[in-house]
Amino acid sequence: MDTALKKNISKIFAFNSAWMFLIILPIIVPYYRSKGLSMQEVFELQSFFSLIVLIFELPSGYIADLIGRKNTLIVASLFEGVGFSLLPSFDHFWGLIFIQFLLGVGVSLFSGTDISIIYDSLHAMKEKIVKGSEAKIVGKKIFYTQTSEAIAALVGGALVVSSLDTPVKVQAFICWIPFFISLTVTEPPREKMSRVSHRENWTDITTKLFKSGLLLKFIVLNNIIYSASTLLAVWTFQDYWHTLGIDYKYFGYLWCLTNFLVGVIARFAHDFEKKLGSVTLLLMIGALPVIGFIGMGKAGGILGVSFCFTFQICRGFTQVILKDALNARVGSEMRATVNSIVGLGMRVVFIVLGPILGWLIDNKGYEFSLTIFGYIFILSFFIFLLPLIKLRREFRK
Numbered sequence: 001m002d003t004a005l006k007k008n009i010s011k012i013f014a015f016n017s018a019w020m021f022l023i024i025l026p027i028i029v030p031y032y033r034s035k036g037l038s039m040q041e042v043f044e045l046q047s048f049f050s051l052i053v054l055i056f057e058l059p060s061g062y063i064a065d066l067i068g069r070k071n072t073l074i075v076a077s078l079f080e081g082v083g084f085s086l087l088p089s090f091d092h093f094w095g096l097i098f099i100q101f102l103l104g105v106g107v108s109l110f111s112g113t114d115i116s117i118i119y120d121s122l123h124a125m126k127e128k129i130v131k132g133s134e135a136k137i138v139g140k141k142i143f144y145t146q147t148s149e150a151i152a153a154l155v156g157g158a159l160v161v162s163s164l165d166t167p168v169k170v171q172a173f174i175c176w177i178p179f180f181i182s183l184t185v186t187e188p189p190r191e192k193m194s195r196v197s198h199r200e201n202w203t204d205i206t207t208k209l210f211k212s213g214l215l216l217k218f219i220v221l222n223n224i225i226y227s228a229s230t231l232l233a234v235w236t237f238q239d240y241w242h243t244l245g246i247d248y249k250y251f252g253y254l255w256c257l258t259n260f261l262v263g264v265i266a267r268f269a270h271d272f273e274k275k276l277g278s279v280t281l282l283l284m285i286g287a288l289p290v291i292g293f294i295g296m297g298k299a300g301g302i303l304g305v306s307f308c309f310t311f312q313i314c315r316g317f318t319q320v321i322l323k324d325a326l327n328a329r330v331g332s333e334m335r336a337t338v339n340s341i342v343g344l345g346m347r348v349v350f351i352v353l354g355p356i357l358g359w360l361i362d363n364k365g366y367e368f369s370l371t372i373f374g375y376i377f378i379l380s381f382f383i384f385l386l387p388l389i390k391l392r393r394e395f396r397k
Contacts (some may be wrong), residue, residue, distance in 0.1 A: 050351060
């Protein structure tokens with residue numbers, strides 16, 4: 001069993017890499033436009049996708065805790081495979097809405113399940129877990145994932161020279177790789193939730209998560225806040241680059257670099273933590289979005305673009321340091337649900353602040369809008385992150 005569980009780690013690496021090999025991502029907006037959609041309709045598609053992920057995020061984690069991680073991954077990759085396979089056949093708004101529904105359900109089922117398999121597999125192995133090994137493995141997972149997305153951006157950029165439809169048609173075949181990988185995963189043994197009393201299950205989860213002390217509560221809140229900060233920023237990148245006069249043909253390279261940076265930072269985040277200490281990294285996580293938003297707002301040209309990378313550094317640290325702090329403190333019987341709660345919270349923050357940021361950009365311009373959001377995350381530092389830093393002695397035992 002230990003051998004099979006050990007192989008789960010490399011299989012999850014492969015699954016994540018295949019899942020995020022999205023060659024259509026750097027050209028998805030031009031593709032939608034080529035089908036006659038307005039920019040308003042493009043944003044409506046993304047809003048609908050976010051809504052579907054929001055609706056299914058929490059139930060999907062609960063389902064993974066009930067029916068098992070492997071089965072959830074299989075269903076998630078099935079939804080993704082069908083969604084991308086149908087995409088080339090739909091060229092009208094309502095057809096694309098249906099595609100967003102399929103992809104949104106797939107993403108919500110996938111969210112948190114992969115990391116739960118890693119932690120459950122490690123904890124089920126008979127050999128003693130080396131302190132910090134979980135964080136290091138999560139860092140590797142993110143490195144492979146982001147590297148895959150970066151390479152996919154280059155491939156998509158090369159294929160689009162033929163036509164906008166080419167990357168979409170190729171994606172329809174690539175998207176089935178995660179499905180076949182998921183079939184080979186071994187379900188890790190773990191303590192399971194009761195299938196009888198769902199109310200008792202949820203009472204137990206909320207009690208352990210939000211009533212077991214300040215530390216876990218602030219770890220959850222900071223996971224949500226700083227994951228949302230990078231998501232908000234990423235959705236401004238392409239239009240921001242365009243306002244700086246950067247040609248669309250360079251977007252693939254920039255997208256590649258930003259994603260590769262996330263992977264590199266995540267890969268060595270645990271080493272940074274050992275060398276610099278948890279407090280230093282938490283301070284960086286709090287400072288980087290502030291620097292990024294205000295820097296992008298005040299600067300221009302290459303300097304302005306360089307501030308985009310501060311968010312990716314923050315993202316790399318957040319996904320390892322804060323996520324490991326969370327997953328190391330929750331039981332295997334509810335781990336997928338807890339990760340989904342974080343994903344749900346992040347979507348809520350994005351849905352609330354995203355339209356506000358968009359309206360400010362349209363009406364006030366980038367300098368004013370991004371500076372305001374810089375101030376918002378200064379405030380979030382004092383409200384959410386500083387209390388966690390004060391609990392530093394408990395953060396890393």
